[in-house]
Amino acid sequence: MGRFERQIILPELGREGQQKLQSARVLVVGAGGLGCPALLYLAAAGVGSIGIADGDRVAISNLNRQVLFGLNDVGNPKASVAKHYINERYPDIQVEAYDRYFLAKDLVEILPGYDLLIDASDNFATRYMLNDAAALFEKPLVYGAVYKYEGQVALFCAGEGSANYRDLYPLMPEPGEVPGCAEAGVIGVLSGIIGTMQAAEAVKWITGIGKTLVNKVLFYNLAEQSFYDIGLTSSDEAQKRRPATTEAFLKTDYAFECVSGIDIGWNAAMLMAEQKPSVFIDIRELYEMPRWTNTECLEIPFSQLIQKKNSVFDSKSIFLFCQHGIRSQPAAVELRKVLKRDNVYSVTGGVKHPDSPVK
Amino acid sequence: MKTGFHTIKMFGILAEKTGQHVLTVPLMADTDQLTAWLFERYPQLEGIKFTLAVNKQLIHNNTPLDEGVEVALLPPYSGG
Incomplete structure (x- = not known):
């Protein structure tokens, strides 16, 4: 009985798909409500190399949704705790923990070494920065975000003509314009669903199975148990809004203004x-x-x-x-x-x- | 005078502010007229950022609306 037997017997996935997962390098930015469930399933599926970036430490109010952490982890750095969790269960997976908030320069240095980027962050500044980095370095970006009982999932920058976050929202909202989880609240299981969907999109893209959310954004409503998908096209406006070169990217002021609390x-x-x-x-x-x-x-x-x-x-x-x-x-x-x-x-x-x- | 209606789907903070996930509105010439109508009817939406989709396709500019089309109002979410 093999560890990946149940997915290898899927004809669309097979040994070849498993080999692709084994060779894949996935960078997850944010080890919070979205990152935890995404990491759980990426690791279980046998993704061979995983990077985890988060500058935050585990707080007790994280535990309703950040399922890699327990009471004993409060106060410890999230990325390292997540790495330890995965290493203990699957020592053959290569995990790199980056215990810091990524800046543009980190992405310039680190993203090229990965095949796919997962945006599991919790603020617009990081989301726009990750999007622009993914577009610049031509790395597929699995996007996910939540608001109270609702979530969004998409696959951006997945090849020629693929839309990105700026095709959906060209400009960053002003500070305080949109409340985050800390102010708005979020039901834990919603983060689980959206983060797991992000892992699903990553596995689909890596193995080539099914239809990915390329040029689409999926809206999910947990309270109504409903889905709604929107078609996107790559637009000139989005192209103009994002930095076109590494130099321009490094100079862009992502201005982490989304810290709205005191x-x-x-x-x-x-x-x-x-x-x-x-x-x-x-x-x-x-x-x-x-x-x-x-x-x-x-x-x-x-x-x-x-x-x-x-x-x-x-x-x-x-x-x-x-x-x-x-x-x-x-x-x-x-x-x-x-x-x-x-x-x-x-x-x-x-x-x-x-x-x-x-x- | 045109007759008929449009279905408006609202998400996130927009649904919250209006108390409605779905609205049926009288026929409008285009999306600019529709958003003006919505702001008049729901002044609490003023200042909230969102994009629009017509029949599940995102639009970037004012778009004519035919009878029966569905318009979705899509606010950005930041939470993780």
């Missing part, structure tokens, strides 16, 4: 700081240790900060941090009011957070 993790804050003018402000008293020796970081106890107002910071994004993130949260709320703008954040967990660069 709380931000260290990794996301550092990422945002690389993308746009930003300042970190240590609002602790000067005697509180350890200090951050970073030229980008100002040390202004909060009582003094409020009095400085606009003069010092122009329109820069401001990341406030303290010892544990307890003082910076209300401080960010207060500073948003004083400065009358939204790009002021509180860094979760402060300098004591495991991701903190302040040692």
